[in-house]
Amino acid sequence: MTEFTQPISVSSLTPRLLLGPGPSPVSPRVLEALAHPTIGHLDPLFLALMDDVNRRLRDVFGTQNQLTFPVSGTGSAGMQAAFSNLLEPGDTAIIGVHGFFGFRMAEMARRLGADVVEVEADWGKVLDPAQLIEAHRAHPHSRLLSVVHAETSTGAHQPLEELGAYLRESDTLFVVDAVTSLGGLPVEVDRVGVDVCYSGTQKCLGAPPGLAPITFSAEAVRRVSSRKMPVTNWYLDVTLLSTYMGAERRYHHTAPSNLFFALHEALCEVEEEGLQARHDRHRHIGQLLQSALTSRGFNSFTESSCRLPQLTVVSLPGGKEEAPLRALLLERFGIEVGGGIGPAEGKVWRIGMMGHGARESSVERLLEAVHALGVGEG
């Protein structure tokens, strides 16, 4: 006799309402596309679909960049692709750190042998562009300057315009992490002057996790092609990847076709809704949630002037411990919200209203559950 263990099956997994920092809920239509029978990565039908995904991503990124595609990995693989391709040992990288993901960028850059100049702001605030510009004046030959547009650890919305305008006049590449912003906030790569921008599919784009949309400007591509050493990361080498994405159609790796199906369908949903309307929806629902939580005594972790609509980071009313209540929210009500990470661990809830989940019914279900758990007034 073997030991009795509860058998685990996918079909018996309880559905959840995903209101954490991602993944966000995936619409039935996108799930259906995900399950379309697999086709090959070199099938002409797949290549046409991939081209269409890339075209749609250009629209969402607000760019004409030819080299725009989904990396075959999650959002962090997008970050890795940006840094692995742009940096060589000895390069200087100026990195804005106002949360967990800025810290991660700095860590990746250091591992690649870069001299990292960190410009910091307190968690929950945004970086002062003047400080980043000052750092650049001290290190004018920096290879890149990077910031996180929507800090998923703190809920802070970093402005990009001033940095983009300043860096246009320099040889330094502007790298933007848009993992939690793309599809929920305007990113506008070309207008702002971003050189490399990456995201994830599982946040405001409304697709399942597993792909990381990325875009490289012509300037960034020139930088990659003038490297002294090949990219140590073969899997994410964009020069190799572009021979698959481009006219050559040269085999590089087996693209995860089903994830492309889902992303394509999610991007069709974005187009049908309209990008502006989608941004408006995220803003509207975020404001609705934030004012409701405030009236119930939740406190914003994020400085009020820079709160993201799609990701709300709050501490609980009355100094209540977050983890046990978060576990109850999941077990009793099937609602996932995120806990804090880094210095915010144990202190906050991170509540996402992203993609298909950014709707009034999500706010209502969450507020009802919070009420039933006896958290806060009202």
Place this chain on the structure above:
Amino acid sequence: MTEFTQPISVSSLTPRLLLGPGPSPVSPRVLEALAHPTIGHLDPLFLALMDDVNRRLRDVFGTQNQLTFPVSGTGSAGMQAAFSNLLEPGDTAIIGVHGFFGFRMAEMARRLGADVVEVEADWGKVLDPAQLIEAHRAHPHSRLLSVVHAETSTGAHQPLEELGAYLRESDTLFVVDAVTSLGGLPVEVDRVGVDVCYSGTQKCLGAPPGLAPITFSAEAVRRVSSRKMPVTNWYLDVTLLSTYMGAERRYHHTAPSNLFFALHEALCEVEEEGLQARHDRHRHIGQLLQSALTSRGFNSFTESSCRLPQLTVVSLPGGKEEAPLRALLLERFGIEVGGGIGPAEGKVWRIGMMGHGARESSVERLLEAVHALGVGEG
């Protein structure tokens, strides 16, 4: 008026019978699991499912290795994870090259700064273990020695036993690429003495592409933890990944939960069929196909003593050009087979009978189509 372009939609993609070198056909049951509503990567339900996936992978790999899990990327990300974690600049790597994927391993190792000792065999043949052992005697302090178990470019089946037995007595790690073998042929990591073995989900395991199962022996883990420098590839750093997979459950990246659902279901199918029965099925169907093709005048590209059952590489009868007929096979009959890569480009078909596709009806449909196209006798 905008220019008229054919709209592309996932639901209108023609189904294909996938008889190329991968992806292989995915069963309806696995596709259904794939489309189960997404859940979070830190949800206790997901963590339990992930543990169960890892346990099932240990069974298929034939290992007790604790560090056994799917990398969040395709098969090549598995290769990248093996080499990025094991190698540091200046390490020596002995690499067996008898096809495209051996060449790729050597390329990855060089990019990581290793001194690569290539031991070659002609495409279509296997490596003589004696030659690899000789290379090791010349470089006894090599960090690793790696071979491709099932060369997807040539259809050759590399024996592992002698190498495994020899390397047990050394400090050199034995790395095996099992992308096309796992689930179709016995791999038996622990019995053979393999230290790091990686695969892909989209071949003989019968899941969609996007994950790369990998396993590290305790010896390999010790090597990683005694590195002088951190792994330059943060995304694939197994030390970080093991804090997510292990008891700490520390967030590293957003695991692609839907791909895990599909892999779990595919591994349930493997268990229900039985690993031995699954290997037998692949062998039986491969032999059926190969003898039928031989009787129709196809010529094996692979030396007869080392043909893989699950991947058959053949040139066409009568010196017929392969590419136009392969395109017709896809367009008219909806059957995908692969073309050659590297020196075999334009010379061969690569026909996979893998996973859910390894069945008599696949052989019959292919033979009927080949007959209708007027290729070969019979």
